[in-house]
Amino acid sequence: MRGIIDLVRKAQRGDGAAYLELFQQFEEDLYRAAYVHVGNEEDALDVIQETAYRSFKGIRRLKEPVYFKTWLIKIAISCSIDLLRKRKRQIQWRPEYLDSITVSDEEDFTLSFTLKELVEALEPEEKSVVILRFYYDLTIREAAEVLDIPLGTGKTLLYRALKKLRKRVEEDGDYGFGFR
Amino acid sequence: MDLDSDKVKQQMQTIPIPSEQLRQRVHSGIEQAALEQRRTTRLQRGWLSIAAVVIVLLLSTALVNHTKVWAAIQNALQFVPGMGMVKEEKSSVERYVLSKPITLKVGEDGSIIITGIMSDSEMTYITMTGQNTARIKNVTLVNAQGEATLIDSSMASWGGSIWTSSFWHKGKLDVQGDVKLIINQEAPIEVPIYLAEAESFASYADLGQTSVINGLSITAVTDKVDGKARISLVTPPRQDYRIEDYGLFGVYMHDESLKLHVVNKADQKLDISSVQGLSSPRSEFYFPLVNKEDEQYTLTIPEINVEYHDETTVKVPAETTDNLNQTFEIAGYPVTVTRVEKTSATSLRVYTDFHYDEQAPASLYMVGAEESGGAQLREGTGEVVYLECTIKPGSKQLTLHINRPDVVLRGPWVFHFQPSDFSG
Numbered sequence: 292m293r294g295i296i297d298l299v300r301k302a303q304r305g306d307g308a309a310y311l312e313l314f315q316q317f318e319e320d321l322y323r324a325a326y327v328h329v330g331n332e333e334d335a336l337d338v339i340q341e342t343a344y345r346s347f348k349g350i351r352r353l354k355e356p357v358y359f360k361t362w363l364i365k366i367a368i369s370c371s372i373d374l375l376r377k378r379k380r381q382i383q384w385r386p387e388y389l390d391s392i393t394v395s396d397e398e399d400f401t402l403s404f405t406l407k408e409l410v411e412a413l414e415p416e417e418k419s420v421v422i423l424r425f426y427y428d429l430t431i432r433e434a435a436e437v438l439d440i441p442l443g444t445g446k447t448l449l450y451r452a453l454k455k456l457r458k459r460v461e462e463d464g465d466y467g468f469g470f471r
Numbered sequence: 472m473d474l475d476s477d478k479v480k481q482q483m484q485t486i487p488i489p490s491e492q493l494r495q496r497v498h499s500g501i502e503q504a505a506l507e508q509r510r511t512t513r514l515q516r517g518w519l520s521i522a523a524v525v526i527v528l529l530l531s532t533a534l535v536n537h538t539k540v541w542a543a544i545q546n547a548l549q550f551v552p553g554m555g556m557v558k559e560e561k562s563s564v565e566r567y568v569l570s571k572p573i574t575l576k577v578g579e580d581g582s583i584i585i586t587g588i589m590s591d592s593e594m595t596y597i598t599m600t601g602q603n604t605a606r607i608k609n610v611t612l613v614n615a616q617g618e619a620t621l622i623d624s625s626m627a628s629w630g631g632s633i634w635t636s637s638f639w640h641k642g643k644l645d646v647q648g649d650v651k652l653i654i655n656q657e658a659p660i661e662v663p664i665y666l667a668e669a670e671s672f673a674s675y676a677d678l679g680q681t682s683v684i685n686g687l688s689i690t691a692v693t694d695k696v697d698g699k700a701r702i703s704l705v706t707p708p709r710q711d712y713r714i715e716d717y718g719l720f721g722v723y724m725h726d727e728s729l730k731l732h733v734v735n736k737a738d739q740k741l742d743i744s745s746v747q748g749l750s751s752p753r754s755e756f757y758f759p760l761v762n763k764e765d766e767q768y769t770l771t772i773p774e775i776n777v778e779y780h781d782e783t784t785v786k787v788p789a790e791t792t793d794n795l796n797q798t799f800e801i802a803g804y805p806v807t808v809t810r811v812e813k814t815s816a817t818s819l820r821v822y823t824d825f826h827y828d829e830q831a832p833a834s835l836y837m838v839g840a841e842e843s844g845g846a847q848l849r850e851g852t853g854e855v856v857y858l859e860c861t862i863k864p865g866s867k868q869l870t871l872h873i874n875r876p877d878v879v880l881r882g883p884w885v886f887h888f889q890p891s892d893f894s895g
Contacts, residue, residue: 305505305841307501307502307505310501311497311498311501314497314501315494315497318493318494318497319488319493322486322488322493323483323484323486323488324483326486327483327486332489332492333608336489336492336493336496337496339493339496339497339500340496340497340499340500340503341500342500343496343497343498343499343500343501343504344500344501344503344504345504347500347501347504347505348504405482406482406483406485406486409479409482421479422479422483425478425479425480426479426480426483
C-alpha cells in the first residue's frame with residue numbers, strides 16, 4: 292500500500308510515468324470489469340483508455356490515496372456505462388468468443404452460470420453491483436457507495452441481478468446452449 | 472439464491488487479456504490527459520473560461536520507444552500533403568502521394584476525409600480525419616496485385632465528435648497503379664486510390680510564394696480542392712523553436728485582427744475553414760474562390776506563435792518579499808521576478824515582468840513552470856502577470872523549473888494570389 296500511496300502522490304504532482312506504473316497494477320482487473328459491461332474487446336479497450344485519461348486528469352482531486360483502487364473502479368464503471376449510453380445498443384457477442392466460454396462445474400447447476408449469462412442477462416447497473424460485490428469483494432454497502440446509490444437500491448439491484456441470473460441459467464439449460 | 476464469489480472471479484478470469492493493446496491504450500489515455508493538462512493549464516492562466524477546441528496528439532508506446540520510427544514520422548510531417556517533399560536526402564527517392572484529399576460520407580451525418588497518403592521505400596503513412604463516426608483503428612491497403620496489408624493506427628486524437636488518426640507501415644509497399652484502401656469499421660468502406668509520383672523540390676521557395684520577415688521564411692503552397700482554395704503553410708525546420716500556431720487560432724488574449732486572414736480584391740474578409748490536422752501547428756486551410764478572372768486574394772499572417780526549446784531554474788524566497796527584482800533569461804529573453812507573495816501555507820504568487828514590447832519584432836509572453844498550476848495573464852497581451860506556485864509548508868525557498876517559453880514573432884507575412892494560383 293505504501294508503494295501505491297507514493298505513486299498516487301507522484302501522479303498528483305503530474306508525474307505521468309508514476310501514474311502509468313500505478314495504473315498498470317490494476318489494468319487487467321479493470322479491463323475484465325469493462326468487458327463484462329460492454330461485451331467486446333474493442334469497446335473494453337476504449338473504456339480502459341478513457342478510464343486512464345479521466346483518472347489521470349482527476350488524480351489531483353483524490354484526497355485519500357488509500358482509496359485509489361476504489362476510486363479507479365468507480366471511474367471505470369462510469370466510463371463503461373457512458374459508452375453503453377452513447378452507443379444506445381445491446382451488447383453483441385462475437386460468435387468466435389462463444390466457443391471459448393467455459394463452465395467449469397457442470398454438476399453444480401446453481402453455480403453454473405457463464406460469463407455470457409453474466410453479460411447478457413444483466414443491466415449495466417446490475418453488472419456493476421455484481422462485479423463490485425463478487426469480483427472486487429466489496430460489501431454491498433461499499434458497492435453502493437462506489438456507485439453513489441442508496442444502500443437499499445444496491446441491495447435491490449443485487450437481488451434482481453441474482454434472480455435474473457438464476458432465471459437465465461435455467462432457461463439456457465432448457466434450451467441446451469452448447470457451452471462446454 | 473446465492474452466488475459464489477469465486478465463481479464470478481473464475482468466470483471473469485476467462486476473459487482473455489489483449490496485453491499489448493491494453494498497455495498501449497492505457498499509455499495513450501494517460502498521454503492524452505497529460506498533454507491536455509499542459510495545454511489546459513496554459514489556457515486557465517487567465518482565470519477565464521474560453522471555448523477552445525482541444526486537439527490532442529497521441530503517440531503510442533511503440534512509437535515513442537523507437538527513435539528511428541519517430542524520426543521517420545517527423546520526416547513525414549514535413550511532407551506537404553498532395554505536393555511532395557523538400558528534397559533533403561542526397562539520393563532521389565521514389566515517393567508516391569495522394570494528390571487530393573478524399574471525402575467519404577458515412578451514415579446520415581458522418582464523414583471521413585483521407586487527408587494524405589505518402590508511400591516510399593521506407594514507409595507508408597496515411598492520415599485521416601472523421602466526424603460523427605467511430606474512430607478507425609486500422610485500414611487495409613490492397614495493391615494492384617491484390618496483396619492486402621493491414622496498417623494499424625499509430626497516432627490518434629479526438630475531441631467532441633471529431634477525430635484524426637494516422638496509420639503507419641514500416642517498409643516498402645508496392646502502391647503503383649490502382650490501389651484500394653479499405654477503412655475497417657462495422658461496415659467496411661472500400662475506396663479506390665491512385666497515388667501519383669511525388670514531385671521533389673530543391674527548396675521551400677520552389678513550392679510556392681515565400682515571404683521572409685524577421686528571418687523567418689514562410690511558404691504558401693496553393694491548390695484547389697472541391698472548388699475551394701487550399702493553402703498549406705510550410706517553413707524550413709528550425710533547431711531553436713517549433714511553430715505552435717500560424718495565426719489560425721491566434722495568441723490567447725490577442726486582438727482578433729492579429730489572426731491569419733484572407734481578403735479579396737474588395738477587401739472583404741473571406742471565411743476560412745480547416746481540417747483538424749494531426750500535428751501542431753495547424754498549417755492547412757481553405758477559403759472560397761470567386762469565379763472572376765480579375766479577382767485577387769491577399770493572405771496576411773500578422774504574427775505567429777512559437778515555443779523555444781529552452782529551460783532554466785530560478786530560486787526565489789518562499790516568503791512574501793517586495794522589490795525582489797531578480798532577472799533571469801530564457802530563450803534569450805529577460806524575465807524579472809519583481810516580487811513574491813505568500814497567499815497561503817502552500818501557495819506563492821511569483822510576480823513577473825516579461826519586458827513585453829508590442830513594437831518589437833518578437834516578444835516572450837508565456838512560460839511554464841513545473842511548480843506552477845496557474846497564472847494571471849494581462850488582457851490584450853496575454854503576458855504572464857504572476858505564476859501561482861505550490862510550496863512546501865515551512866519552506867524558505869522555492870526552486871522554479873521554468874520551461875516552454877512561448878514567443879510571438881511579428882510579421883506581417885503577406886501573400887498575393889491570382890485565380891491562376893488555384894487552377895487545381
